[in-house]
Amino acid sequence: MPQQNNGLLRAFWAVTLLALAAAVAVLIAYTPDEATMGPVQKIFYLHLPLAINTFLACLLVFVASIGYLWQRSVWWDDLAVAGAKVAVLLCSGVLITGMIWGKSAWGLWWTWSPRLTFSLMLWLLYVVYLTVRASVESGQRRAVVGAVYGITAFLDVPLVWLSARLMPDIHPSSITLSGEMKLTLALWFLPVTLMTFGLIIARFRLNRIIRDTTDETQRGFEPVNLHVSEGIA
Amino acid sequence: MTGTQYAMAAYIAGLGLMLLYGLTLWVESRAVAHRRRKDQSEK
Numbered sequence: 001m002p003q004q005n006n007g008l009l010r011a012f013w014a015v016t017l018l019a020l021a022a023a024v025a026v027l028i029a030y031t032p033d034e035a036t037m038g039p040v041q042k043i044f045y046l047h048l049p050l051a052i053n054t055f056l057a058c059l060l061v062f063v064a065s066i067g068y069l070w071q072r073s074v075w076w077d078d079l080a081v082a083g084a085k086v087a088v089l090l091c092s093g094v095l096i097t098g099m100i101w102g103k104s105a106w107g108l109w110w111t112w113s114p115r116l117t118f119s120l121m122l123w124l125l126y127v128v129y130l131t132v133r134a135s136v137e138s139g140q141r142r143a144v145v146g147a148v149y150g151i152t153a154f155l156d157v158p159l160v161w162l163s164a165r166l167m168p169d170i171h172p173s174s175i176t177l178s179g180e181m182k183l184t185l186a187l188w189f190l191p192v193t194l195m196t197f198g199l200i201i202a203r204f205r206l207n208r209i210i211r212d213t214t215d216e217t218q219r220g221f222e223p224v225n226l227h228v229s230e231g232i233a
Numbered sequence: 234m235t236g237t238q239y240a241m242a243a244y245i246a247g248l249g250l251m252l253l254y255g256l257t258l259w260v261e262s263r264a265v266a267h268r269r270r271k272d273q274s275e276k
Contacts, residue, residue, distance in 0.1 A: 043243040053236035093250050097243040104239040202258045
């Protein structure tokens with residue numbers, strides 16, 4: 001069974017890398033330069049999929065946090081942590097690609113516009129999520145604090161999404177694309193989404209293995225029965 | 234820097250981050266598997 005899983009994983013990563021190679025080839029050989037911004041606009045085909053996948057990873061943390069509070073199963077807690085780690089990674093990618101684009105298009109690495117500020121806040125919220133978890137010793141308390149925080153932190157996602165639409169912002173809320181550009185964007189969503197999914201699954205599996213191999217009491221998870229009887233007493 | 238160079242820098246940074254994290258996970262999973270095998274052989 002594990003060998004079968006390894007074969008599936010290898011096939012998954014091979015498809016992902018092939019999709020990535022195809023997307024790069026299309027970007028270089030097929031996609032036209034945008035009329036006003038020129039070749040730097042091509043950053044958009046990575047920037048937007050990274051941003052949407054950041055939101056999906058944050059949504060996963062939100063759902064897994066609710067799942068943990070509902071069922072009190074560490075399975076949900078491990079899933080939330082995997083989602084948060086990948087959310088931080090993707091959000092870092094969004095901020096870096098956006099800064100490079102901003103430097104070329106606006107002549108600025110950074111400006112405190114609503115969209116940029118809420119995006120930086122989102123990155124900080126999930127960095128703090130991981131930091132707070134690391135600072136709580138008790139495993140059960142860590143999971144509960146993480147779940148409550150994971151639900152609250154998700155409130156920033158709609159703010160990032162709506163900020164450029166509802167407030168005056170240097171960041172555009174939408175870009176007009178030609179047919180070739182739309183196709184390129186659709187093609188770039190595939191490898192970025194597959195990579196996001198693959199990284200979350202890989203991180204989650206690793207979290208499960210580490211939890212299985214570590215003594216639960218060392219990690220601060222007291223046996224459930226003991227905890228319940230203490231609560232009754 | 235030209236627009237093409239900015240675009241290349243963004244792609245290298247964005248994709249590089251994801252690939253580096255993937256590599257880190259792969260190395261970590263091998264280390265964990267090695268530790269598990271070692272623990273089992275000691276038992």
